[in-house]
Amino acid sequence: MATLTVPRESRTSGRPGVAPRRPGGRRFELTPYLFLLPGMALFCVIVAYPLGRSLQISFYDWAVVPTQVSRFIGFDNYVRGLQDSQFWLSLANVGVYLVITVPGQVVIGMLIAVLLDSKLPGRTLFRVLFYLPVVTSWVVVALLFKYLFTTDGGAINWVLHDTLHLVDHNIAWLQGRWTGLMAVSILGIWKGVGWAMVIFLAALSGVSADLKEAAALDGANAWHRFLNVSLPAIRKTLLFVVVLLIIGGFNVFISVLLMTNGGPAGGTEVPLTYMYKQAFGFLDFGYASALSFLLAIAIAVVSFVQFRLFREDSGERR
Amino acid sequence: MRPARWSIAARLALVAVGGIVMVLPFLYMLGTSFKPHAFLFELPPRLVPEDPTTANYATAWTGNDFGRYFLNSAYVAIATTVAVLTVSSMMAYAFARFDFVGKRLGFGVLMAGLMIPGIITIVPQFVLATNLRLLNSLNGLVLFYTGAGVAFTTFLLRGFFERVPRALDEAMTIDGAGPVRKFLRLYLPLARPALATAAIFSFLGAWDEFVWALTVIDNPDKRTLPIAIAAFQGQHGTEWGLVFAASTIAVIPVILVYVAGQRQFVSGLAAGAVKD
Numbered sequence: 001m002a003t004l005t006v007p008r009e010s011r012t013s014g015r016p017g018v019a020p021r022r023p024g025g026r027r028f029e030l031t032p033y034l035f036l037l038p039g040m041a042l043f044c045v046i047v048a049y050p051l052g053r054s055l056q057i058s059f060y061d062w063a064v065v066p067t068q069v070s071r072f073i074g075f076d077n078y079v080r081g082l083q084d085s086q087f088w089l090s091l092a093n094v095g096v097y098l099v100i101t102v103p104g105q106v107v108i109g110m111l112i113a114v115l116l117d118s119k120l121p122g123r124t125l126f127r128v129l130f131y132l133p134v135v136t137s138w139v140v141v142a143l144l145f146k147y148l149f150t151t152d153g154g155a156i157n158w159v160l161h162d163t164l165h166l167v168d169h170n171i172a173w174l175q176g177r178w179t180g181l182m183a184v185s186i187l188g189i190w191k192g193v194g195w196a197m198v199i200f201l202a203a204l205s206g207v208s209a210d211l212k213e214a215a216a217l218d219g220a221n222a223w224h225r226f227l228n229v230s231l232p233a234i235r236k237t238l239l240f241v242v243v244l245l246i247i248g249g250f251n252v253f254i255s256v257l258l259m260t261n262g263g264p265a266g267g268t269e270v271p272l273t274y275m276y277k278q279a280f281g282f283l284d285f286g287y288a289s290a291l292s293f294l295l296a297i298a299i300a301v302v303s304f305v306q307f308r309l310f311r312e313d314s315g316e317r318r
Numbered sequence: 319m320r321p322a323r324w325s326i327a328a329r330l331a332l333v334a335v336g337g338i339v340m341v342l343p344f345l346y347m348l349g350t351s352f353k354p355h356a357f358l359f360e361l362p363p364r365l366v367p368e369d370p371t372t373a374n375y376a377t378a379w380t381g382n383d384f385g386r387y388f389l390n391s392a393y394v395a396i397a398t399t400v401a402v403l404t405v406s407s408m409m410a411y412a413f414a415r416f417d418f419v420g421k422r423l424g425f426g427v428l429m430a431g432l433m434i435p436g437i438i439t440i441v442p443q444f445v446l447a448t449n450l451r452l453l454n455s456l457n458g459l460v461l462f463y464t465g466a467g468v469a470f471t472t473f474l475l476r477g478f479f480e481r482v483p484r485a486l487d488e489a490m491t492i493d494g495a496g497p498v499r500k501f502l503r504l505y506l507p508l509a510r511p512a513l514a515t516a517a518i519f520s521f522l523g524a525w526d527e528f529v530w531a532l533t534v535i536d537n538p539d540k541r542t543l544p545i546a547i548a549a550f551q552g553q554h555g556t557e558w559g560l561v562f563a564a565s566t567i568a569v570i571p572v573i574l575v576y577v578a579g580q581r582q583f584v585s586g587l588a589a590g591a592v593k594d
Contacts, residue, residue, distance in 0.1 A: 033412075115332060137543075190339070279440065303433075
């Protein structure tokens with residue numbers, strides 16, 4: 001492979017006056033394809049092909065048992081999904097989760113990032129501490145929070161009831177819809193805030209110190225410096241973080257599965273737990289695939305709207 | 319700008335409170351893992367157990383085969399990391415330094431794969447794994463984790479490869495080096511920080527993965543740590559002492575890997591995310 005391609009390479013990119021990146025007039029080269037082959041093949045088999053296959057399965061009453069025949073039913077699975085109140089409830093629940101966790105992570109992550117952006121003793125240690133939940137497995141933290149939210153003898157109720165006297169009886173966190181969603185959301189913020197912090201920190205470190213200094217000389221206080229200098233400078237990063245947090249929020253699954261298992265009576269079910277149950281609980285692969293596509297469409301629409309909103313917003317400002 | 323001393327103290331206090339909130343659950347978990355069964359729900363909750371015992375660890379390790387699960391996870395995580403880094407660095411090199419027909423399409427498809435939530439494909443992947451006889455197979459896990467991790471790692475590495483100075487590339491070409499030698503002698507060594515970042519991501523991703531393993535593994539011998547830990551959630555209540563002993567065992571490598579690679583981790587993450 002190497003001996004074949006050496007002369008070609010040197011002729012094109014080594015000759016002065018020939019732009020090395022222009023494909024025009026080049027002979028066909030096998031080398032890049034050989035470098036791509038193993039990874040692309042794997043990606044296509046494991047990700048791309050199943051994606052197409054998922055679309056196909058979603059149009060069938062899919063037979064899990066190989067001896068039975070799957071029946072093509074068109075959009076029936078999708079219609080069923082759109083009429084399924086439990087699916088809509090799961091979408092509403094993920095909406096609640098997003099409304100709590102996305103602003104929570106953005107605001108707290110930004111606050112911590114701004115605080116750590118300046119010279120502060122022990123900032124490396126704090127970065128590590130805040131990032132620790134991010135790298136810890138969802139299973140571990142979900143079970144840990146389930147334990148913390150235990151009704152009788154749990155640490156959260158102990159703080160709220162026995163220590164702060166904010167409530168007059170122990171809250172059965174994981175046995176109610178709203179309290180369950182709240183518990184799952186608190187875990188979501190706790191686990192994700194370090195990620196937002198790291199991205200914001202990186203962006204803030206790129207904001208020109210001269211600008212901040214100039215603003216300070218003009219008499220701007222820290223809040224105004226943040227609002228008028230830092231925040232506009234890291235706009236794109238903010239958009240990036242918000243969009244990724246929303247997409248990530250739609251993916252909430254393990255924490256719900258392990259903390260409430262969608263209960264009580266489906267009250268805390270989120271789309272992925274519902275989809276997973278349809279697939280591997282009821283073995284309704286066709287319906288589960290249709291649900292997953294409906295969810296993907298919802299995610300795509302939300303992300304698209306996000307990008308549009310931010311673009312228009314920044315256009316008006318300039 | 320030199321902030322006043324009181325302002326530093328105020329900020330430090332704020333960050334410290336946050337830091338404590340972050341780390342307290344972990345300390346509580348560690349403490350609970352040493353608690354005898356009777357003290358699991360003692361009030362007030364204690365961070366440091368009164369009468370510590372290592373019984374939970376002994377039960378997890380010997381009575382529940384956690385040594386095996388640990389090795390299973392280690393094998394899967396290391397093999398996945400090696401495989402992902404190998405194929406992704408090759409792809410990243412092709413995308414960063416070659417022009418070829420289908421380049422934009424190929425990269426676009428990869429990036430689309432990055433956007434799509436992985437779980438959408440879990441049903442056909444399960445069908446595929448069944449057909450390929452990869453249920454209850456650790457190598458099957460490695461194969462699927464690798465395929466799923468390729469897009470992100472390629473994206474990460476391509477950015478670094480593109481920053482390798484062209485002058486170096488051309489100098490090696492003039493010396494008669496072919497693409498393979500340039501890849502091995504120039505691009506890979508220069509991208510070492512990026513490779514370290516990618517390695518940490520891949521390792522932690524495979525070490526912590528739960529949903530796919532839960533779906534394709536039901537042979538107890540082939541369990542990885544996350545599904546073994548979740549399995550302590552029995553029908554008759556959760557065995558919390560065991561859960562937290564096992565969780566501590568599972569978290570230790572994560573903390574070691576993360577702390578060791580912390581600098582690389584943050585710089586790599588930032589390089590991918592910040593493009594203002």
